[in-house]
Amino acid sequence: MITVKNLKKSFGELTAVDDVSFSINKGEVFGLLGPNGAGKTTTINIIVGLLKPDSGLVEIDGNSDPTKSSVRTRIGNAPQTLALYDMLSGRENLEFFGKLYGLSGSKLKERVDWALDFGRLTDRQKDRVGTYSGGMKRRLNMAGAVIHDPPVILFDEPTVGVDPQSRNMIFDSIEDLKAQGRTIVYTTHYMEEAERLCDEVAIIDHGKILDLGTVRDLTKQYGGPALIEAEYESLPDDISGLPGEFEGNTVRIETEKPMEDLAKLTRNGHTLRQLRIDQPDLETVFLNITGRSLRD
Numbered sequence: 001m002i003t004v005k006n007l008k009k010s011f012g013e014l015t016a017v018d019d020v021s022f023s024i025n026k027g028e029v030f031g032l033l034g035p036n037g038a039g040k041t042t043t044i045n046i047i048v049g050l051l052k053p054d055s056g057l058v059e060i061d062g063n064s065d066p067t068k069s070s071v072r073t074r075i076g077n078a079p080q081t082l083a084l085y086d087m088l089s090g091r092e093n094l095e096f097f098g099k100l101y102g103l104s105g106s107k108l109k110e111r112v113d114w115a116l117d118f119g120r121l122t123d124r125q126k127d128r129v130g131t132y133s134g135g136m137k138r139r140l141n142m143a144g145a146v147i148h149d150p151p152v153i154l155f156d157e158p159t160v161g162v163d164p165q166s167r168n169m170i171f172d173s174i175e176d177l178k179a180q181g182r183t184i185v186y187t188t189h190y191m192e193e194a195e196r197l198c199d200e201v202a203i204i205d206h207g208k209i210l211d212l213g214t215v216r217d218l219t220k221q222y223g224g225p226a227l228i229e230a231e232y233e234s235l236p237d238d239i240s241g242l243p244g245e246f247e248g249n250t251v252r253i254e255t256e257k258p259m260e261d262l263a264k265l266t267r268n269g270h271t272l273r274q275l276r277i278d279q280p281d282l283e284t285v286f287l288n289i290t291g292r293s294l295r296d
Helices: 040-047 090-100 105-118 134-145 164-179 191-197 215-222 258-269 282-290
Strands: 002-011 014-024 029-033 055-060 075-078 152-156 183-188 200-205 208-213 226-232 245-247 250-255 272-278
Touching (some): 014 055, 014 200, 040 055, 090 105, 164 191, 200 282
Parallel strands (some): 029 200
């Protein structure tokens, strides 16, 4: 459904996108993950035709020029910077966006009503957007991206600055769109969001894709060992055959097979007072690949 081949884009001496390639099948959610300034938004802007790459190719459902209106009508884009008119109501914003895509009459009303429900904004549809909370604006921003019922949708960090309720509602809405067969590109630097939503993810930094794959495969490759920390009710008489390092009644184990080592700790009826198992996750993968230094 979406194919990106060898994209490059520079701004003066800054290379924002450097030989980026990936493909997304119909009905998938693809996560583009990276620190601030990694090249995510520039890549999105090239895909939707807002920027022209210095070189490389973007194909949307077989069409290789996203600047054409016939291709753009098949794309929905919710940018990170809110694209809303504060002096208009929520309904008026959606009516405006719908008309830009050629909707009118009963079809426009039908789609606006649907989009208001999609954003859980029906009860505030007549209020000026300037009175909306941050979460409501994000939801309206997303609703505007899907007003014309596009098969391809790009959400650029849609949960920035939203409350937990709006964030959870955004997740539900994206999962609903996926269930309807939409193809979605989702950029974020919140790893738990990608773990929940994405079929595949690409980790991008300094304009380059460092690796891509399923969350499970990347975690297996880059996540490192699990960590077991267990505290015994009373220390076993013989700990020589037990894995890990002991400090008093507490043992710490770094392991690739946490359940096997846990079974060793509790054999012969030994009782644990406390137990914690930290499994590697996508955040661990992300930090291991991109590094732990601060980004400004």
